[in-house]
Amino acid sequence: MEYVLTILPILMKGLKLSLTVYVIVISLVFPLATLAAIGKVSGPRVLKRILFLYTWIWRGTPLLLQLFFIYFGLPYFDINLSPLVSVIIAFVLNVGAYETEIIRAGIESIDKGQYEAAKALGMTNVQTMRRIIIPQTIRRVLPATCSEALLTFKDTALVAAIGMGDLLRSAKEVVTTDFRITAFFIAFIIYLFISSILVLVFSRLERKYSIYE
Amino acid sequence: MMDHMEYILNILPFILSGLKLTAKIYVATLVIALPLGLLAAIGKVSGSQFIKKVLFLYTWIWRGTPLLLQLFFMFYGLPVIGIRLSPFAAATITYALNYGAYLTEIFRGGIESIDKGQYEAAKALGMSYAQTMRRIIIPQTVRRVLPTTCSEAVNLVKDTALLAVLGMPDLLRIATQIFTRDFNITPFVVAFVLYLIISSVLVKLFGKLEKMYSIYE
Numbered sequence: 001m002e003y004v005l006t007i008l009p010i011l012m013k014g015l016k017l018s019l020t021v022y023v024i025v026i027s028l029v030f031p032l033a034t035l036a037a038i039g040k041v042s043g044p045r046v047l048k049r050i051l052f053l054y055t056w057i058w059r060g061t062p063l064l065l066q067l068f069f070i071y072f073g074l075p076y077f078d079i080n081l082s083p084l085v086s087v088i089i090a091f092v093l094n095v096g097a098y099e100t101e102i103i104r105a106g107i108e109s110i111d112k113g114q115y116e117a118a119k120a121l122g123m124t125n126v127q128t129m130r131r132i133i134i135p136q137t138i139r140r141v142l143p144a145t146c147s148e149a150l151l152t153f154k155d156t157a158l159v160a161a162i163g164m165g166d167l168l169r170s171a172k173e174v175v176t177t178d179f180r181i182t183a184f185f186i187a188f189i190i191y192l193f194i195s196s197i198l199v200l201v202f203s204r205l206e207r208k209y210s211i212y213e
Numbered sequence: 214m215m216d217h218m219e220y221i222l223n224i225l226p227f228i229l230s231g232l233k234l235t236a237k238i239y240v241a242t243l244v245i246a247l248p249l250g251l252l253a254a255i256g257k258v259s260g261s262q263f264i265k266k267v268l269f270l271y272t273w274i275w276r277g278t279p280l281l282l283q284l285f286f287m288f289y290g291l292p293v294i295g296i297r298l299s300p301f302a303a304a305t306i307t308y309a310l311n312y313g314a315y316l317t318e319i320f321r322g323g324i325e326s327i328d329k330g331q332y333e334a335a336k337a338l339g340m341s342y343a344q345t346m347r348r349i350i351i352p353q354t355v356r357r358v359l360p361t362t363c364s365e366a367v368n369l370v371k372d373t374a375l376l377a378v379l380g381m382p383d384l385l386r387i388a389t390q391i392f393t394r395d396f397n398i399t400p401f402v403v404a405f406v407l408y409l410i411i412s413s414v415l416v417k418l419f420g421k422l423e424k425m426y427s428i429y430e
Contacts, residue, residue, distance in 0.1 A: 060412040061405050062374035065385050069405070072389070073398045157279035161378040172285050181290045184282070191278040 007174050007183050014170030015190060018156045021084070021166070025091040025156075026149055032092065033099035038129060040104050051100070058097035064158055066090050071162045087159050095152050102148060106141035107133060139209050146202035153195060167191070217399070224391050224400055231387035232407065235373045238304055238383070242369060245309035247362075250316025255346060257321050268317065275314035281375055283307050288379050300381055308372070315365055323358035324350060356426050363419035367412055374408075384408070 040051045058066065070090045074081060081089070110133050118128040160169035171187035174180075257268045275283065287303040298306070327350050335345040377386035388404035391397075 056413075057405070057409060060416075061408040062371035062385065064374040064377065065388075065401070065404055065408060068377075068385070068389055069398070069401045072392065073401050076396065076398050154277075154279040157281045158375075158378075160281065160285075161375075168279065168282050168285065171282070172289060175285075175289055175293060179293055181286075181293045184286045184290045187282055188274065188278050188286070191282060192274060195277040196273075 003180070003182060004186060007178075007186065010170050010174060011167060011183065011186055011190065014165055014167035015194075017159075017164065018153075018166040018168075019194075021087060021091065021159060022153055022156050024088055025095060026152060028088070028092045029095045029099050029152075030145070033096045033103055034134065036096065036100040037103035037107055038134075040100065041107050042125065042129075055097045055100055058094055059101065063090070063094045063155060064161060066094055067158060067162060083159075083162065083164050087162070087164060091152070091155070095148065095155075098148055099145065102141050102144045103137060106137040106144075109140060110136050142206050142209055146206060149202065150195060150198055153198060154191070157191075220397070220399055221403060224403065227387055227391060228384060228400060228403055228407065231382055231384035234376070234381060235370070235383045238301070238308060238373050238376065239369055241301075241305045242308040242312055243366065245305065246312040246316055249309060249313035250320050251351070253313065253317040254320030254324055255351075257317065258324050259342065259346075271310075272314045272317050275311050276318065280307070280311050280372060281378065283311055284375060284379055300379065304376060304379070304381060308369070312365065312369060316362065319358050319361050319365065320354060323354040326357060327353050359423050359426055363423060366419065367415050370412055370415065371408065 036051055036054070039047050040055075043051070067087065067090045070081075071083065071086045074086065114132050114136070115128060118132050123131070156166060157168040159166045160172065163169070167187055167190060171183040174183035253268050253271070256264050257272075260268070284304065284307050287298070287307045288300070291298065291303070331349050331353070332345060335349050340348070373383060374385040376383040377389060380386070384404055384407060388400040391400040
């Protein structure tokens with residue numbers, strides 16, 4: 001027990017980093033993905049093609065490879081970013097690709113009658129999107145978005161692979177230094193605890209905004 | 214451009230050898246995780262209270278924690294308590310348990326979505342519970358969960374990349390090694406292309422599979 005108390009501060013510091021990355025990433029992803037989804041649905045052909053390539057590549061390849069590429073590979077082009085920035089960029093691009101597809105499917109699921117009604121009311125495309133389509137889309141994609149958000153939290157553990165001191169890496173260092181497995185158990189419990197909290201928060205959110213179709 | 218191509222041809226054999234390990238883990242994982250998920254789902258639906266609780270803990274823990282943590286636990290944690298497994302065995306067990314947990318929930322959702330009328334009809338025909346499961350429920354479940362299961366199977370390809378962190382010579386690790394050795398991003402680009410090809414081919418294959426078995430509901 002005493003041992004647990006001695007290692008807890010180290011793990012908590014790691015947890016802070018994990019949560020920092022997580023919060024920054026999910027706050028950036030949603031607006032960006034919404035824009036990208038709108039671009040995919042109603043943008044010019046060139047934009048649609050670029051976005052198609054984007055989601056195809058970023059959903060079809062491992063997050064770890066993308067992380068390695070941005071973190072190790074960019075300096076090759078003389079782009080030197082801090083670890084935190086490269087991690088955030090990698091995650092935002094990756095999760096953003098998945099979220100773009102989720103939102104796009106949501107937008108395309110809104111029936112055309114909405115667009116027609118908006119047009120009849122004299123709304124521009126932008127107004128239609130902003131006032132009619134997107135609010136309905138947000139409600140529809142909430143479940144899928146929440147489960148994506150949950151997966152993202154677990155994916156933050158990958159930053160351990162590039163040497164960032166998140167929860168997982170701190171736990172691993174403690175285990176290999178002290179040669180005791182306890183830190184891993186604590187890490188398991190902490191991850192489980194936080195993901196369970198997230199599940200609760202998200203289901204509350206879903207219930208509050210659930211569609212009455 | 215030409216020596217670019219030559220360079221790629223030079224490193225390709227190494228990178229493809231990494232692909233071999235990726236494929237081995239992939240197949241080994243699915244071979245274990247699919248039956249495991251199915252059995253566990255049946256257990257969750259119709260097992261004893263004790264089994265249900267154990268399985269609930271299993272899926273809760275293995276879905277609620279990062280795969281990388283589970284891998285670290287198996288690779289770095291087990292030796293500490295005296296259990297030494299080969300890297301391949303440790304990796305396969307971890308992936309199988311992790312994906313087994315997700316598949317369990319997928320299959321369980323599928324089983325529970327079959328309406329009770331099926332069970333009633335089977336009972337009326339005098340079938341035992343095992344017969345009902347085997348002949349009526351599971352075949353319908355498999356068709357229903359096929360899309361989700363296929364997308365999990367595609368995710369697995371990308372998750373195999375985590376082996377690189379454990380030092381196992383999979384596709385990503387070898388690409389990284391070549392990158393570090395030559396300080397050239399080409400191996401990363403090649404890895405991107407290979408993973409993209411593999412996942413796209415799988416998506417197409419699974420799409421065909423789904424169409425073949427699609428439910429006419």
